[in-house]
Each structure stands twice: as structure tokens, then as C-alpha cells.
Amino acid sequence: MHLAVAFLASALVCTLALDNGLMRTPPMGWLAWERYRCDIDCELDPKNCISENLFMDMADRLSEDGWRELGYVYVNIDDCWASMDRDKQGRLQADPKRFPGGIPKLARYMHDRGLKLGIYGDMGTHTCGGYPGTTLDKIETDAQTFAEWGVDMLKLDGCYSNATEQAEGYPRMSKALNATGRPIGYSCSWPAYQGGLPPKVNYTQLGEICNLWRNYGDIQDSWDSVLSISDWFYKNQDVVGPAAGPGRWNDPDMLIIGDFGLSMDQSRSQMALWAIMAAPLFMSNDLRTISSGARAILQNKMVIGISQDPMGVQGKRLLMKKSGIDVYWRPLSENTSALVFFSRRNDMPYRYQTSLGKLNYTAGTYKVFSVFTEKVATLKDTSDFVVSVNPTGVVLLYVSAPAKHRQFHANAKLHGPAYFRHDDLDNAIPPSFL
């Protein structure tokens, strides 16, 4: 049932994405804002200030610690990189003290390592941090400057502009980026400034002009923040979900896994809920000191594979049970799918009993792989099973047909071993699936 609906849905989501060929799967990488904010005091805090060193450090980690091969390729500067004044030709320029080599040096640094550089701008008189913004008369100049610098992605914020200016500015920047001839991924904060919902937000139009867009408020380093963002997106899934597809993504904001606010279970929950949402995966953390536990979650190949499914259909919440268990589902290519059982409870691991049939799986027998525990089961749609879900945690299942020997759908960019080999699974089918 779900599968039929999914294929219908993907047929209806025609290819009206921004035509720059980019981000056919949700973009992945690293973004400075949540962890590093507008820290510009390099004397007091040399390791963490917004400077070329910070971005070069992160590029080193991405390219040397196995992140790049998994798809984490963008290194994105956020606010507070610019000089307070434009140059004599009216162009933006980086703060020369913190970025002595300028942005082109950073772009080369990224490209030499197989990475991409993202930058931040703002449709308005000033950025949210008070730096020079991109007013309507500066759109083409700034697009051209970013292209000449070798930038690969632009996040365009919306502080200090009104709705009329935004309605003109965001589409015009899309055209201006295209006119540079350089493929530049375009992240629009526009809908977040319009309340995130129709009739103010036109998701059809957004999909035509932006590769991704921020619908809702900024993420902070806390579980409350993750949960409130997740709940907003899933509550509005019927409105925002159909807008997503290859080249065009809803952006619930950064992954804060590896920071200070989340337990390991909550970290798995953010990763699973973001993957089901087909969300961009931009980490904002310190890759120099990240714990092995957080790294294992962020580098889990199956959850990345679910996130990066080429069909690009955004998943949804199916059920919210009185027990405090929610069930989420995302259809994936080749008749596979992912299920998440998420617990809102704060008391104990909860044993949730269900069957695939109750979740509308009706094709007989399935092979089920539990992504974070690496347990495997073969389940009949009619048989009950139990998952034990930790408080504020998840159980994430990858579901496929049992007989078909296929490899888990790897990110097209990856050439290494597949995420998932059925041969490994055939040996290890446990009697129960807990």
C-alpha cells in the first residue's frame, strides 16, 4: 500500500527542480554556525574563531578521517566572515585579519581535497550578525564575486529585508547565480522568514529557484530544540513533504551530534529522523575532538544510505501512539523502505509490539535490518514483533524483500564496498527481533 502510494507520489513530483544539476540527493557536509556562531576574537580563542584556520582544520578532518568518502563534502562558512565595508568596486570582501588569503584561498584548499566551499550572505541591508548584506542592487555583483572566488554553495539569509524585497531578491539571486555559469548550490532562508507555510510560502516556486530552504527556526544545542524542529516538520509533512525531491530539499537545520546537548540515544534519534525527512546533513561540531560514539552515528553507512536514497521521497510520521511511541516511514528505491520507532518517553526502554502488516506492508515476507544494532530478521507481514525503544531514542529499520539479493543503495558518489550486503545477513537471522 505504502509502496504504491510512494510510486504515485514520486511520479507526481515532476522534475521542476532548480536546473543546476546539483544536490540530487540531500547535500552533506559541515557548517560553522551552530557550534562556532560569530566568534571573531582570534586572540582569545584562536582554535575556534571564524577564520581560515578553522575551515582548513575541518577540511583536513573531513578528508583524512573518512567523512568525505561518505558524502560529507561541503565545508560551509556562515555569518561573520566579511569585512564591515565593501571594497572600492562595491564588492564584498573577507575580513583580512581572519582570512588573510581571502575566500579564493579557502576554495582552492577545499577543491584540492575533493571538497566544496559554501559561503553565507543575506538578502537585506545587513546580515543577521550586522555585516554587509546583499541589497537588491547588489545581487548580481555578489553572485559574480562568489563565482569568481570559486564558491560552490550560497546560504542566503533574510535578516533586515521586508517581504517585498525577499519576494524579488530570492528569485533574482537564483537567476544571478545561474548567469555566472558556475554551478552554485543555493540555500534559501526565505520560507523561514514567512512562517514556513502557505499561503505565504509557495513551495512550488521554491523548488524551482532553490536547492534547499530553511522552513523553520535555527537549531540550538539541546534535545528540546531537536524535538521541536522535528515535530514542526512532521506536523506539517503533508504541506512541506511533497516539495522535496532530487535537487530540492526541506532543511530542518544542522546536525548537532557530537556537541554538548544530546545523549547518544538522542543523537541516533536526530540522525534517524533527519534521514527519514530526506534532510540535508550538515554537521556543526568540532571534528578535531569528536567522540568515537558520535562519529559512529554520523558515519553509519546505512543511515547515510537511507538519507541519500536516489528516489528522494521525503518520509513521514505514520503513527503517534498513546504509549509515547511514534512510527515514521520513508519509501526508498527498489521497493525498500525505512521505519523508525521513536520514543517520547522519559522513564524506561519501552517494548513496542507491532507487525509489518499493521504498518501496511502487505507483500508477505520481508528482510529487516536494524541499522544501529545491526540485528537482522526475516519477518512475515502477519507476525507480531517487538522493538525495545530507549527513552528519547529510536530503533531504525531498513526493510527489503527477502529473496532479492541486492546491495544496499549506495550513494552514487561512493565506489567503496556497498553499505549493505545480503550475504552477510543470510547467516545471522536471530529467532526474535528485539
Ligand SMILES: *[C@@H]1O[C@H](CO)[C@@H](O)[C@H](O)[C@H]1NC(C)=O
Ligand atoms: C542555468 O540554467 C539553465 C536552464 O535552466 C541550465 O541548463 C544550466 O545548467 C544552468 N547553469 C548553471 C551554471 O546553473
Ligand SMILES: *[C@@H]1O[C@H](CO)[C@@H](O)[C@H](O)[C@H]1NC(C)=O
Ligand atoms: C520594503 O522596503 C522597501 C525598501 O526599503 C520600501 O520601499 C518598501 O516600502 C517596503 N515595503 C513594505 C511592504 O514594507
Ligand SMILES: *[C@@H]1O[C@H](CO)[C@@H](O)[C@H](O)[C@H]1NC(C)=O
Ligand atoms: C507558486 O509558484 C508557481 C511557480 O512559480 C506559480 O506557477 C504559482 O502560480 C504560484 N502559486 C501561487 C498561489 O502564487
Ligand SMILES: *[C@@H]1O[C@H](CO)[C@@H](O)[C@H](O)[C@H]1NC(C)=O
Ligand atoms: C516493486 O514491486 C512491484 C509490485 O510488487 C513490482 O511490480 C516491481 O517490479 C518491483 N520493483 C523492483 C525494482 O523490484
Ligand SMILES: *[C@@H]1O[C@H](CO)[C@@H](O)[C@H](O)[C@H]1NC(C)=O
Ligand atoms: C494503512 O492504510 C490505510 C488505508 O490507506 C490507512 O487508512 C491507514 O492509516 C494506514 N496505516 C498506517 C499505519 O499507515
